[in-house]
Amino acid sequence: MIHQYKLNGYNIVLDTYSGAVHVVDELAYDVIALYEKYPVEEIVKIMLEKYARNSDISEAEVRETITAVDELKKDGQLFTEDQFKNLSIDLKNRKTYVKALCLNVAHTCNLTCDYCFASQGKYNGNRAIMSYEVGKRTIDFLLENSGHHRNLDIDFFGGEPLMAWEVVKQIVAYARSKEKEFKKSFRFTFTTNGMLLNDEVTEFLNQEMYNVVLSLDGRKEVHNRLRKTVSGKGSYEQIVPKFKEFIEKRGDKEYYVRGTYTHNNVDFTNDIFHIADLGFDKLSMEPVICDPSEPYALTDEDLPEIYNQYEILAKEMLNRQEKGNGFTFYHYMLDLSEGPCIQKRISGCGSGTEYLAVTPWGELFPCHQFVGDEEFSMGNIWDGIIKADIQDQFKENNCYSKPHCEGCWAKLYCSGGCPANALHSTGSIKGTDDFSCDIFRKRVECSMMVKVAEAIKAME
Template identity: 55%
Template sequence: MIHQYKNNGFNIVLDVNSGAIHVVDDTTYDVIALYEKHDKEGIVCKLKDRYPERLIEECYEEVKELADSQQLFTEDEYENYIMDFKKRPTVVKALCLHIAHDCNLACRYCFAEEGEYHGRRDLMSFEVGKAALDFLIANSGSRRNLEVDFFGGEPLMNFQVVKDLVAYGREQEKIHDKNFRFTLTTNGVLLNDDVMEFANREMANVVLSIDGRKSVHDYMRPFRNGKGSYDLIVPKFQKFAESRNQDRYYVRGTFTHHNLDFADDVLHLADLGFQQISVEPVVAPADMDYAIREEDLETLFHEYDKLAAEMVQRKKEGKDFNFFHFMIDLEGGPCVAKRLSGCGSGTEYLAVTPWGDLYPCHQFVGNEEFKMGTVFEGVRNTELRDEFKCCNVYAKEKCRNCFAKFYCSGGCAANSYNFHGSINDAYDIGCELQKKRIECAIMIKAAMAE
């Protein structure tokens, strides 16, 4: 399978199964488009009105050489591999600790209902958090590196327990020969010098929530009294990013139907001095006024193209920044299992509520159908776990013939379920945006290689 497209003056050809990427001239591009269904004479006949016959023949031979060397039109070798996934032992390597089912903001698009997650407000106790870390260690097998994300709601509303759990984790590292990678997601309202000092010492990564321009951010992320939060958090975030040497953090925003010109929000964040940026499309029911709609897609495609071109220009000027969705590894990349099955939700990665219930990920929390067990008793719903084990690009008809499948790994299971009632489907708008982001990411790599 190959995927061909043009972007920012580049003719790009992706061989999906090998991952090989070719930047080619117009003649070669058109020869490749005809190669599988026509022989050399047929291709010459179809293209001779556009290009000299000798040039077409030379390009044909070059394409044939690439195909013979397994760099074009390669066969899919992965489908049989995926059949063994259900048999693999389950090793838990990451937990999302809902340290606080409460929040001090009232974000309009919040899937967590201001931190309540379709339930009640609560803060995780040290005892529950301790049991969660013990569960992770006990179910991690021989894996040494483990990840724990402090999430909410707003985790800094329960900061003392965060500190106590990190201290407990550091003690357990020595006992069990494990290495904890702690991360934190915060809206910044309670961020202060003490939190920054602690995070810089203990947190491998910190996600700072901000949507972009002041008008955009304050509209979607106000306090409960309606007042905006932009002016309070921006100076804190700038100070924090500098204290981490512009590394090991992301400013993370959400764009909606109300700011389809989101590239301006990304560039606004870059102009504020942030070098690690992620701004993602909202995922919401179609009846919400801020939801992304199918008719918005062409506008959003243009925004991604505009952003990618601007990033190329800024990099050449020495003013570059990282945009999370354009970061792509074309050489090593994730392992085969990760490329085929994604984030590992429901198997390797689980979410923990303040009272210790286990769910496949934070987006399933509150849906009792997806409760998997508790940190005290372990995973009891093994049938659901096996269903998540088998959630992969070959279990999804929409993914099988999609060029992006080995980059997005089939997309988000929660989004699939929320829009289609099955974890083995795909959220269509999200798919289209993901494919565009991958195209832009590859173009940026091509531009930087010049």
């Protein structure tokens, strides 16, 4: 399977199953498009007719181009066969161990964001803060169920996890105390709206957290429209100075400023550029996931402009990189030389198998986006996974188990998409959220173009 597209002056051809990316001239681009549809003589005839006005294109050149495509096919770089379908069957039967947990340490929040999937942090339930006893047992659960994994990930999430600040520090200290005994290494991530950042918090997060995610939607008017305090005021003015100070002290450690774009700001590149102009250089901007009836919900009519915005973003990133003030965009971090192992490409994020979410009460869910949906309650940190059938559903959920993925050229980049988005869109984790798929494919195209441009410049 191949995918061809043109962007920013480049003719790009992706061979899906080998992962090979080619930048070709117009003639080769057209020959590749016809290669599996017509015999050689017919391709020669069609090309000579098309390029009849171009005296530089001779019959010999057309045949040389066809021969070059033949060679690439023989070398396994074009029109390669799918070698991974049987592997997807093996993955269903594999023994999995937990290597990452999302700790919902706070089912409460000091903001009331309109689009919050967690119902302002409550997850459609009662407000709660995780106790140290639950947090301690959660670390023990992970150690007991991590198997051969030496590197373990803990994401502190909410709600707003800074509202559980004391227990966060205790959990980190306890986990660190167990590393040598179990020969494991913990890596912590923290997501915050920034309202409670102060010197003590900053020092601790910069010392202990591998990555910190800071929530900011962009321009002041955009951010304040939907991310408000309990009193109804926008939070932009309070958090931006705190974020700036935090990043100044963070040094070269990982962080992301993460925003959400909605129907209200389909021109979201202006928000990304605004955040970059504030001095932040590691950015992410996600499409809102919400009930389609909400006034800020993205619609199919928004898609053409969303595509345009991603192209604008890719071109501007290259422009800024050239000028020496570039930035990283999370969804354009595509490794064309190595990338994730094939098992990860097929099975995806590992939700429900290698990655679980834990509530303040110690209940286990496939990931944070399933928390509160009792249909997907898998067990708890004391008894472990009680409902193995739920885990089996997630083991079997990959880009080869979904009919809609069969002919998709991007399936080995998305692994079948987000199960939570599929559930909310179709009622089944085995479904596909077409809107999200469309956006994902566009992002892959743009990220490939960026990598192509960077590679060509490096060669020059």
